[in-house]
Amino acid sequence: MRLALVRCARVRTREALNHALPATDSGRDCLGSLCIRFLDAVRRGHIQTGETIMFDSMRDAEQTGLGFPVPLSEKYRPKKIADFIGLEKTRKVLGAFAQRPTSSAWLFVGASGVGKSSLALALASEIEAEFHHIPSQKCTAQTIDDTVRLCWYLPRKANGFHLVLVDEADRMSSAAQLALLSKLDSTDPPPSTIFIFTANQADGLENRFLSRCRKLEFSNYGMRESLAAFLAKVWYSETGSEQGPDFARIAKESTNNVRDALMTLEVELLAR
Ligand SMILES: Nc1ncnc2c1ncn2[C@@H]1O[C@H](COP(=O)(O)OP(=O)(O)O)[C@@H](O)[C@H]1O
Numbered sequence: 001m002r003l004a005l006v007r008c009a010r011v012r013t014r015e016a017l018n019h020a021l022p023a024t025d026s027g028r029d030c031l032g033s034l035c036i037r038f039l040d041a042v043r044r045g046h047i048q049t050g051e052t053i054m055f056d057s058m059r060d061a062e063q064t065g066l067g068f069p070v071p072l073s074e075k076y077r078p079k080k081i082a083d084f085i086g087l088e089k090t091r092k093v094l095g096a097f098a099q100r101p102t103s104s105a106w107l108f109v110g111a112s113g114v115g116k117s118s119l120a121l122a123l124a125s126e127i128e129a130e131f132h133h134i135p136s137q138k139c140t141a142q143t144i145d146d147t148v149r150l151c152w153y154l155p156r157k158a159n160g161f162h163l164v165l166v167d168e169a170d171r172m173s174s175a176a177q178l179a180l181l182s183k184l185d186s187t188d189p190p191p192s193t194i195f196i197f198t199a200n201q202a203d204g205l206e207n208r209f210l211s212r213c214r215k216l217e218f219s220n221y222g223m224r225e226s227l228a229a230f231l232a233k234v235w236y237s238e239t240g241s242e243q244g245p246d247f248a249r250i251a252k253e254s255t256n257n258v259r260d261a262l263m264t265l266e267v268e269l270l271a272r
């Protein structure tokens with residue numbers, strides 16, 4: 001969600017920024033904090049008004065000098081399909097798909113924190129698609145209509161695609177599923193659009209909906225060793241030291257949930 005918000009932080013004028021600030025600045029809110037730093041940069045003349053700035057991620061925002069500490073899961077979120085740990089078959093399928101993308105719908109099913117949303121983002125970036133995000137709990141018939149309208153009318157690069165990511169699709173209403181049916185087959189599809197739905201499980205999704213999606217399982221089975229090695233790498237780049245906590249144990253205790261494991265590592269870094 002935060003990622004999508006930052007991606008959408010297209011700020012054209014100082015007035016727009018001033019307008020955005022009160023709405024988003026809660027003091028704890030990262031986007032609010034980004035706005036403050038952004039305003040500051042505009043004031044100091046580092047960014048010209050009228051310029052359009054689009055961040056791909058919190059890390060990009062940090063690299064512009066507007067930085068603030070970002071969670072490890074953001075900082076080390078893989079940008080390329082090949083860089084994900086585990087998920088061999090999934091990477092292979094999506095890597096091949098990225099070479100020759102077509103309008104299609106995908107269902108990414110698997111445990112939390114194993115890279116479903118991040119892989120959708122990486123795919124969008126590799127095929128340079130125009131990215132749209134429908135966060136969890138926001139997938140209503142209305143949101144779908146609004147997003148599909150954008151896919152019809154928003155300009156895209158020549159031969160480019162729109163990629164619509166719908167998170168936690170297993171929570172969407174049946175009205176939303178019905179609204180999607182004709183968009184996912186040849187009846188009323190938006191042009192050059194790839195839909196990716198993520199879900200912890202496919203139960204609760206209608207058969208008519210499921211039969212329109214290519215299903216990809218995200219299994220974290222057998223990922224423990226590569227996760228432990230990944231944690232050691234993160235630890236080394238954060239501390240410059242090879243001595244650290246028991247990475248294999250952190251991987252085990254997180255039941256191979258990469259996000260959880262990185263959270264634990266954050267605590268270990270603070271306890272150092
Ligand atoms: N397979 C993976 N390889 C590397 N990092 C991962 C992987 N899976 C998850 N992560 C990390 O965990 C974070 C959360 O992943 P996310 O894509 O949101 O999981 P999901 O959508 O499956 O719940 C990512 O930002 C990334 O840092």
Ligand SMILES: [Mg+2]
Pocket residue numbers: 116117118167168198
């Ligand atoms: Mg997700």
